Amino acid sequence: MDNRESMRAEALGDLRKCLQFAEEIGNLEYVDGADSDLEIGALYELSLDEEKPPVLVFRDIKGYPPGHRIAVNVRSSEVFDSGAKGLELVQSYRKHRQKKRDPIPPVTVATGPVFENVLDGDAVNVDAFPAPRWHQDDGGRYIGTECMVIVRDPDSGWVNCGTYRVQVHDSKTLCVFIEHGKHGDMIRRKYWAKGEACPMVVSVGQAPVLGAASAATPGPGVWEFAVAGARLGRPIEIVEGRHTGLPFAADSELVFEGFMPPPEVRSEAEGPFGEWPGYYASSTRPEPVLEVKAIYHRNDPIITGAPPMKPTLPGFWHGTAGSSHIRAAALWDELEAAGVPGVKGVWKLPGGGPRFINVVAIQQMHAGHAKMAGLVAAGCGSNAYLGRIVIVVDDDIDITNNAEVNWALATRWDPKTQTDIVDGCWTGYIDPMIPPERRESGDLSNSRIIIYAVRPFAWKKDYPKVNAVSGDYANEVRRKWAGKLDFLARGRDR
Numbered sequence: 130m131d132n133r134e135s136m137r138a139e140a141l142g143d144l145r146k147c148l149q150f151a152e153e154i155g156n157l158e159y160v161d162g163a164d165s166d167l168e169i170g171a172l173y174e175l176s177l178d179e180e181k182p183p184v185l186v187f188r189d190i191k192g193y194p195p196g197h198r199i200a201v202n203v204r205s206s207e208v209f210d211s212g213a214k215g216l217e218l219v220q221s222y223r224k225h226r227q228k229k230r231d232p233i234p235p236v237t238v239a240t241g242p243v244f245e246n247v248l249d250g251d252a253v254n255v256d257a258f259p260a261p262r263w264h265q266d267d268g269g270r271y272i273g274t275e276c277m278v279i280v281r282d283p284d285s286g287w288v289n290c291g292t293y294r295v296q297v298h299d300s301k302t303l304c305v306f307i308e309h310g311k312h313g314d315m316i317r318r319k320y321w322a323k324g325e326a327c328p329m330v331v332s333v334g335q336a337p338v339l340g341a342a343s344a345a346t347p348g349p350g351v352w353e354f355a356v357a358g359a360r361l362g363r364p365i366e367i368v369e370g371r372h373t374g375l376p377f378a379a380d381s382e383l384v385f386e387g388f389m390p391p392p393e394v395r396s397e398a399e400g401p402f403g404e405w406p407g408y409y410a411s412s413t414r415p416e417p418v419l420e421v422k423a424i425y426h427r428n429d430p431i432i433t434g435a436p437p438m439k440p441t442l443p444g445f446w447h448g449t450a451g452s453s454h455i456r457a458a459a460l461w462d463e464l465e466a467a468g469v470p471g472v473k474g475v476w477k478l479p480g481g482g483p484r485f486i487n488v489v490a491i492q493q494m495h496a497g498h499a500k501m502a503g504l505v506a507a508g509c510g511s512n513a514y515l516g517r518i519v520i521v522v523d524d525d526i527d528i529t530n531n532a533e534v535n536w537a538l539a540t541r542w543d544p545k546t547q548t549d550i551v552d553g554c555w556t557g558y559i560d561p562m563i564p565p566e567r568r569e570s571g572d573l574s575n576s577r578i579i580i581y582a583v584r585p586f587a588w589k590k591d592y593p594k595v596n597a598v599s600g601d602y603a604n605e606v607r608r609k610w611a612g613k614l615d616f617l618a619r620g621r622d623r
């Protein structure tokens with residue numbers, strides 16, 4: 130393992146080391162004295178004008194103790210940059226490329242830095258911590274963006290961690306927005322069905338690997354803590370909350386523990402919130418709340434932030450909140466797990482964020498193969514929620530290049546015969562295309578288009594030849610004219 134790689138491994142498992150490394154390599158900027166009301170959010174949004182924005186650490190936040198910090202752009206830091214680009218970058222996030230290891234369950238330890246400060250009962254005051262109003266039309270302050278919402282399945286004991294946004298309602302109450310059908314939602318409903326409040330822990334500052342695992346979509350029953358452990362090659366050290374017994378990382382920065390009563394017992398207005406599709410679509414609705422019984426935090430806690438921003442911003446695509454390369458890797462894994470052969474690449478087109486516009490390149494092997502890939506991509510676990518478009522192309526298309534995908538659409542797609550439209554798919558409140566009356570009634574489904582922009586298999590052999598110089602001949606000519614023609618040195622390989 131070279132130095133860079135061991136630095137990455139250490140940073141992945143330790144937020145403070147990660148920030149230290151980012152500073153050492155000149156990839157971190159401190160912002161002192163910014164206002165948590167809009168200013169921090171605006172500075173973060175402006176940082177996304179760069180494809181690879183620096184890590185920003187906000188200190189001395191107006192009205193809060195100087196040591197309470199907020200860090201953004203952490204998971205997209207250069208600390209984790211392996212230099213891979215395009216499909217190679219996607220491949221690097223695939224499980225089997227990471228010498229797929231079995232999940233490593235967490236280990237319970239007696240105590241940890243998270244218990245440096247314990248606030249219980251009357252001492253609970255959520256307002257003591259900086260919670261930004263990130264976007265201009267946000268309906269409140271959000272302390273949880275790059276966060277973990279931790280619940281335990283009462284039947285199986287499975288502990289699920291999901292990243293779901295968390296709004297401050299008052300000094301003892303948080304509002305958590307979990308879209309219907311997410312694991313955290315399915316689990317909390319089991320408590321509510323028995324008339325009980327759901328025990329819940331919310332961590333709003335933690336190691337990058339835990340943020341990544343919580344935003345990812347391993348199947349039901351899989352502990353995100355164990356997925357994170359596998360990624361690190363060692364178990365995550367956990368401690369237990371005093372009120373709920375729920376686990377959280379021993380080195381968590383700031384943790385809220387409490388109970389979420391059934392919505393009919395208590396709900397509060399949540400939102401609006403600027404969302405990654407680029408709108409405030411979910412508007413304001415009543416949502417269940419976390420009644421906070423205890424707060425645990427390290428000295429000078431660091432809140433990790435990753436509020437969503439409009440997905441056309443250059444820094445969004447592979448940024449912490451976008452992670453399109455990671456979701457492309459997950460889709461590629463699931464296509465293969467579902468038995469789709471010949472998958473040569475998976476990509477998320479910019480502008481569609483990590484979910485809306487999916488491209489799958491296949492080496493067509495049999496009639497119906499493209500359809501198989503398209504149907505699985507439109508419906509499999511990591512990609513089922515909030516999709517819109519799946520485009521299947523032949524493997525000679527460079528799917529990381531928008532012009533090439535457009536060329537496939539322009540020249541290999543007969544809209545009438547090479548399209549499926551599927552209705553009634555899983556979407557959520559943040560989908561701007563849900564009409565008001567369907568939103569009101571909770572009918573949160575949408576339609577998908579699957580486009581087969583491939584040479585029709587039945588007459589593939591007769592498909593007109595592509596007009597492009599062959600790689601071999603291009604190289605021959607390149608060799609012959611090398612040194613004599615400047616433009617050849619600047620050209621790309623075929």
Ligand SMILES: Cc1cc2nc3c(=O)[nH]c(=O)nc-3n(C[C@H](O)[C@H](O)[C@H](O)COP(=O)(O)O)c2cc1C
Binds near residue numbers: 292
């Ligand atoms: C920065 C960020 C914020 C997110 N906010 C929410 C949210 O507010 N509600 C939600 O349902 N999903 C949200 N997600 C997506 C979930 O984290 C994702 O669907 C994950 O798979 C949920 O975990 P689960 O599969 O265990 O339910 C967010 C993801 C990221 C990266």
Ligand SMILES: [Mn+2]
Binds near residue numbers: 291346348349
């Ligand atoms: Mn899960």
